[in-house]
Amino acid sequence: MEKKSHFIKREFLQREVPLVLLGLLLVTVLLLNGLLYLYLNNFYGSSGRADTDPSLCPFGYFKLGTAKNCSPWLSCEAINKEVRKLKCVGEGAVKKVFLSEWKENKVVLSQLTNSELQEDFLHGLKMLKALQSKHVVRLLGYCEKQFTILTEYHPLGSLRGLNETLHMPKYKGLNTWHRRFTLAIDYVSIIRFLHSSPLGTLVMCDSNDLDKVLSQYLLTSDFRILVNDLDALPLVNRSAGVLVKCGHRELQGEFVAPEQRWPHGEEVPFDDDLMPPYDEKTDIWKIPDVSNFFLGHVEGSDIVRLHLFDIHAACKKKDPAERPSAQEVLDTYRKVLTLLIREAAMPGTREML
């Protein structure tokens, strides 16, 4: 009798426990899924909220590091008195860039090098002032009459050094498809920001080859991307029929968009007056190449590439009007990231879903 009831109980347990466990497992999977959605939504934010940064100050002010209060942009006087140049850390066509010190902060003083490029310099400064946001390097001050700009210092420098940075022992752990894809998403977010900026649709013209593109952006110590060089950002105004040209010289090569190349064949010599203008879709054409650089060759990057195949093919449409907007590319990138994270967190869900 006793033996029998014991037997029944065991049989019951043996059959029911796996069922209960299975139920619990299902509930857990569903809960995790929900949490992941919430987390990702929070983390990547909606497009409107993502551009406001709580550490930002009102126009004309800045805040550095852990400072509590916003300070006004430094004036010529303050820059001359309080900023000490330490060493040159970069030089482009327009500016020479010095690591400097201001009140025990590392800052960057950029100086015009070529007086013929005053206009570009001043345009860059105007843009830097107007576009201060979480996507743009922080402006700390400027002196127009001396052609100097003071910005925050980012020790990892421009994106040109990304490969080297990711191979340093300190950052090796960040050399994953996930980090690299997050950088690509950051980059597309910046293009989206420029294409729908407070000033209108701006085209990133300093972008005739990959190296040039990379040198316009900085890598922050927490591995985010900021746009730094805003010297060549012309405005497209579609309703007014205003298009742009990136410079007045002939552009060549596969990196620039087809509509940026001379359309009249080799027999006709290049003439800027005969060169048709174009719009911001040139930036979209370049996204797959820049993303490919970000993705690099680590475990998992080819799976990301596979998921981006269709959107990248759309970016490379010959007709600019057929290319997606930066917002559409961004939405697709974020969807792919969510999908891949979910798959990485719960291997096997691919078969279940």
Ligand SMILES: Nc1ncnc2c1ncn2[C@@H]1O[C@H](COP(=O)(O)OP(=O)(O)OP(=O)(O)O)[C@@H](O)[C@H]1O
């Ligand atoms: N805030 C910064 N922190 C660290 N490095 C910087 C910073 N600003 C600029 N640099 C370095 O200096 C280089 C040149 O800066 P920048 O692009 O502003 O000069 P430029 O003369 O306008 O260049 P271009 O030839 O592209 O017009 C950058 O590519 C970067 O390596």
Ligand SMILES: *[C@@H]1O[C@H](CO)[C@@H](O)[C@H](O)[C@H]1NC(C)=O
């Ligand atoms: C675009 O052009 C229209 C018509 O000229 C003008 O009203 C509008 O302000 C312009 N937009 C921008 C962003 O300059």
Ligand SMILES: *[C@@H]1O[C@H](CO)[C@@H](O)[C@H](O)[C@H]1NC(C)=O
């Ligand atoms: C970065 O590294 C990848 C290989 O991982 C290489 O294909 C690419 O050319 C490198 N880019 C630069 C700018 O050094």
